[in-house]
Amino acid sequence: MPGLYRTLKYAAVLLWSAFVVAPLLWALTTSFKTINGVTGGATYIPWLDYKPSLEGWRELFNTSGTGVNIGQPFIDSAIVTLGASAISLVLGTLAAYGLSRFTYRAGFIRNRDIVFFFISQRIMPPIVLAIPFFLMLKFLGLLDSIPGLILVYIALLLPIAVWVMVDFFNNVPREIDEMAMLDGCTPIGAFIRVVLPNSLPGVVVAGLFCIIFGWNDFFFAFTLTFTRTQLLPVAIVALNSTVTPWWSLSASSLISVAPLVVVAFLVEKFLSRGTLAGAIR
């Protein structure tokens, strides 16, 4: 029986892997095709089925001036995502620690109302926020600029960071802070030297969410930029023309997925380490 169970288990894992990997493989083969390779029916194996070409990849880094170059959008996207994620993470972690450990009261508003206020920012459909953000950035002279986008993304990512971290800190026993203070730390010292290292998995999860949401956003990158600044998702869409260039679209989507795959692999180690396990009891 254990043999059968194992076989079924592996079969399920294989099936799921195929489900996840197949689209990526499809994109990978397509990215090496030319117009003939795509339109002449389904082909799978390079050299046998079709003649591989680097045309799709070359088009992405076209420096001749007429085509598209996704190098700069890639860098801009990285700056905006990492910048906004880092700031959201720092502010969100501090806010979450405060909300988890101290009691705030303003009229009928309590800690959980404040946490809900943060989360509620994500309840609205983004389209509702487009015009206010547009007007605010215009007022600040930050339309079509990287700092402007970072500012908007912080507003989008901060609720996620706060939400994840509040929950995480609520699960870190208060005694850890108290013990650190008994050992001679100030309240801030207890947070930085003891609680934060203990909460690393939470910070990593929050960071991961921020990076994914930031990197993948198309809507605000599209509505708040025009000519000077262009982020990767917008640049990829701009590749499209009357004849859909499947080959370069495939290549560019692979490029845009790659950083997240790398991040996922880096983070996976952290998450499985289970740093919190056994901190108490």
Place this chain on the structure above:
Amino acid sequence: MAQITLKQIGHSYSGGTRPGDYALCPLDMTWHDGRTYALLGPSGCGKTTMLNIVSGIVTPSQGRVWFDQRDVTGLPTARRNIAQVFQFPVIYGSKTVYQNLAFPLVCRKWASDRIRRKVGEIADLLDLGAKLGKPARGLTADEKQLISLGRGLVREDVSAVLMDEPLTVIDPQMKFHLRRKLKEINDRFKLTLVYVTHDQDEAMTFASEILVMSGGRVVQSGPPEHLFEFPQTTYVGYFIGSPAMNFLDAEGQGDRAVFAGIPLTTAYPGDRVPQGAIRIGVRPEYLEFVATAGENVLAAMVVDVQDHGGVRIVEVEVGGARVKVKLAREKPVPEGPALLRLPPGKIRLYRDGELVPLD
């Protein structure tokens, strides 16, 4: 080490000042330098609140805390230099055993070789020397609890060590080991130790003085033997001693306490015996079976015998009440009808739950 004085310390978590609002009713208390105290009482009686007020984790709603000649009420926890061990072992899971033990000294900015020497010394004392390089989160509960204690001991000038039911989560065998270890450390360092527990055996092992608490008040304090011999209230009588003190409804008539129609002689002077409804308290240890009738001897019926190894607990029915008798193993246990003697010197009288003083 320091002498800790609580002056009119009281705390109410709700902020109210009616008697029912207090988790800890206003009280005065002095814990002397180098002595060990046990706070004994059921859950929710204010023990932990009192400790947290001393260490500064809780700011009392009223009163002042003094360490020696210094008022520390406004001082943050970090500057009070208290070592506290909580009910559940608290370790810094992201650090190694060494880093855990060294943490208080790192906070105090000691030189690293001095830290290494001190941590090594304390680790040897706690038998953690071989585990210094290991991640602290991988240790067993009792080892974690030793780390909690160790973080207190590495600081040479600690004002007091407060332990909040530190053995609750430890399994019985390790409990014995850890208890002995704590006692050994305490004897060596002469700590000002305050030990919270609801286990009276534990209290008796450690403490030179026991404070019995109930409903946010200290009901009685004193050396273990005093609490055992003269429980101030029937509550203390129930709480201290195993099995609890026997209490019998009786009536004060003249200089005698009359129980089930039989006048009993006590050590109380004649004019001290309260008239009317009273209760007789007598420890199971002091009751004895006798062969012949005489003074303070009652007819009893043995109902049940429990063998506790070294001793036997004999439950008897006497005058419509149930009492327990604790007998050493070698003493014979009567079957069925028996004669039970209440030694006059060991009878305590209670009126409205309070001990009637002997002198």
